Amino acid sequence: MSSSSYSRRTVLRSIAAGGAALAVPSVLTACSSSSGGHDVSNAGKKLAAWPAHLPFQGPVPDLPGTANGVQAGFTSYPKNLVRAVAAKPGDGSTIKVLTITYGTPPKAAGQNKFWTAVNEALGVTIEYTVVPDSDYPNKMATLMAGDDLPDIINIGGGYVLPREAEFVQSKCADLSELLSGDAVKQYPNLANIPTYAWQDMGRIGGRIFGVPVERSKPGNTLWVNRNVFDGAGMKDGWTAEDFLAVATAATSGRKYALGASQQSVFGVNVHALAFGAPYEWKVAGGAFSDAYATPEFRAAIEYMAKLRAAGVYEPNASATSQVDLKSQFYNGTVASMTDGFGALISNIQGIKGKFDLDAALPYSSGGAKPAIQQARNIFGYTVLKKASKDRLQLMLRVLDYLASPFGSKEYELLHYGIEGTHFSRGADGAPKLNELGLLEGNTNLPFKYLCDAPQVLFIPGQPEAVRTNHAWQVKAVPLMVRNPRFGLQSATLSRVGANVDQYLRDSVMSIVAGRKPVGEWDAVVKKARNDGRARMADELAKDYAANT
Secondary structure (H helix, E strand, C coil), X not given: CCCCCCCHHHHHHHHHHHCCCCCCCCCCCCCCCCCCCCCCCCCCCCCCCCECCCCXXXXXXXXXXXXXXXXXXXXXXXXXXXXXXXCCCCCCCEEXXXXXXXXXXXXXXXXXXXXXXXXXXXXXXXXXXXEEHHHHHHHHHHHHHCCCCCCEEXXXXXXXXXXXXXXXXXXXXXXXXXXXXXXXXXXXXXXCCCHHHHHHHCCXXXXXXXXXXXXXXXXXXXXXXXXXXXXXXXXXXXXXXHHHHHHHHCCECCEECECCCCCCHHHHHHHHHHCCCCCCEEEECCEEEEHHHCHHHHHHHHHHHHHHHCCCECCCHHHCCHHHHHHHHHHCCECEEEEEHHHHHHHHHHHCCCCCEEECCCCECCCCCCCEEECCCEEEEEEEECCCHHHHXXXXXXXXXXXXXXXXXXXXXXXXXXXXXXXXXXXXXCEEECHHHHHHCCCCCCHHHCCCCCCCEECCCCHHHHHHHHHHHHHHHHHEECCXXXXXXXXXXXXXXXXXXXXXXXHHHHHHCCCCCHHHHHHHHHHHHHHHHHHHHHHHHHHHHHHC
């Protein structure tokens, strides 16, 4: 690729203008074929077959999962752990990796017993770069514009990166030969990853370039302090009027009902879907229509502005990071926050028993069927730097180990560390992390973001929390709405999507915060469509047709 079409300055400028998406998970976005000659669209291409799916025959759950996305629930820890990997995958070499992190910087490898143990189990030396969420867009801009890449990179965290698919296609390894169809059987734990995760990751130019990091179906969730919200009158089947009344009752002094962050944009996805808006796009008859142009979305931001005017949001919500929002929620400054459902366990650990954590069901408005966001089913996807076939196979063996399933000895090491060092066992045999386990574990050294097992619902030592959240999923999953663009390619989305998303994000922020009137929203939508969303709709429709 020519430097003129893909310069460091161009990418940095795009990131600076674009930032994170409007609370929408990232996709394998494409770039214009006129920019460097790369055609990442799947339309008209021979599509590599998805990897075969060979489910792990593991422990029987206490609470069954369902085909539509309710997670299997385990109220107790498996008594007889199995080996998921036949032999140590590594060859003693060094592998450089990079992921986002939402934790604190880990101790150096030589001082970190968890890191040392994982290196020993893998048979390689992992040099790990963890990038704080707030620095991730700029770090990725620099990385994508250069040639000095880590061996393994996770692209995730909910960001749309400009020219992302072009970067992956140009500088990362095509893994189709090694993973497509039955080839994945050489990596049985990768074969255990469900097909829907590969599909939501998507192909680039018809080829498979990554390994998805599977996550549960529920997406952005309104997490609430149950004690505060119950006391304020929260109930199933509530309406928008009920929600405002509860939020008002739950706000007093310097304690606020609603917390939010820059990333969550006042929880716009929670409220828009509650009002009946589609999740970013709606597809009918193969045509894509824009959720932001719907009256339901406009009504939702008008309602959010009403909530803000009522004083129920924490006053600095538009300038708060997601990490700081979690701290506010844990210490009781705010009684709710929008966060992914996958944060369940870390949130339980964070509140340390100070209150009862719960996920709220959506309220309804004006007779619209309330809905909840269905996640992209992946945290992100992991790509490999171009290398020899032997080197790629080594790295896939490492990812295969990291994907070891629940019920295996490898999973226990990766998620809990070393018994007696990082955790002890409760009376039921479940691992219980100690202070060192929390400090050194996979929150601060997140191997789980490189690759992970398919998610199950298990919370060590808290069987009642498992039952509560399984019951919530039974109610919530039928209300889930999926974004139809997941796994699809759009040249315009790659080229200008980050900029347009930032414009939409800033506009929602300004309206909710009262800096702009709701009446300007129609002009905002018109500009966004003129700036690219109308073209995105056409391109997504073509890629949708190619994948169906």
